[in-house]
Amino acid sequence: MRRVGRAINRVLLGLSGAVLFGAGGAVLFGGLGLPAKWQLRLPAGWPWSRPDEVLLPAHARTRWSGQGWFWPAVIAALAVFVLLMLWWLLSQLRRHRLNEILVDSGDGEGATLRARALEGVLAAETESLEGVDRAGVLLTGRRSEPRVRALLSLAPHADPGTVVRRLSDEAVAHARRSAGLDRLPGDVRLRAVKHRPERVS
Template sequence: MRAVLRTVNRVFLGLVGLVLLVLGGSVLAVGLGAPVPSWWIHDSEHDVLLSDAERTRWRDDGWWWPVVIAALAVLLLLALWWLVSVLRRRRLAEVLVDTGDGEGALVRGRALENALTQESARIDGVGGAHARLKGRRATPEAHVHLALEPHVDPGTALHDFTTGALTHARTSAGLASLPAEVRLKGVKHGAERVS
């Protein structure tokens, strides 16, 4: 799902950038004296984008300015929401490890994620695992997806994960606690032809 959202985001940004580049480039080219394209909204380089009549058309109507301000406010809020969602880190970059001497050390978040993923994948009956760390570097949270084989009891797999991989990750990082959200799903096997 994340890959689809990332692809949609990149395609959308590419299309918006392309449209802005074409429009801006054509305005610049026409303004510098290039021939006016057939699809251009005005006839010559001396035309203004909005005439006085077009600019002042609804100025005296009471609904015009509140609608314009509301529409611009909604566009601004959508743009800010999009910017925050793009810039927000999806994963924890580093984890603060207690070294026991009053100081601390930083461990790359991906290193701890990889260790947690690899140990989780070795649990009996787990067909695949993926771990991601979120939260703050002093109090990380693990988000783990486990793909279980059909014959495995989910309770047993969850117990093996919490007493094994999760406990090892918590103790090796010197964390007082490592809360985890675990999502279990069954592995889907393709049909095989038996002769």
């Protein structure tokens, strides 16, 4: 499913780039007066064929401007378009979770390990540590240089320093050795679990 999403994303990026490139080329083609310079016979009604032409003729620009709904609709459409473009840009910039990790098998060929399997093992071992109520683990970075991002929910009696030290010395160290990695850096976020008060009689 993730591969399909990446493929769709690339197709959309390619189509958007092609449309913008074609539109910009057509405007530049007419703006520089190249049809007249090259003595090209363009089809009737071809837009942007001379430098003095505008992108939209006057009747197209003013056709609906007298209607009360026109400008609110234009502003709303542009706002939605800008928000969608910002969301798309942020989705391209964010770090995606790894699908697999490159493991040194010792024979020069290498092997791959499913990242979700290692994430599950890391989360299970982390939750077994004293003071950890819940653990969420995500592997990011590159296949050859993964990074651990962990979110730990700590019990009220937990010592954060001890939990982080045991996470590094035990769970992360075990994962690093089992995957044959030289290093496995990580970022840890801690939060306290809020328990509902109970009435004691």
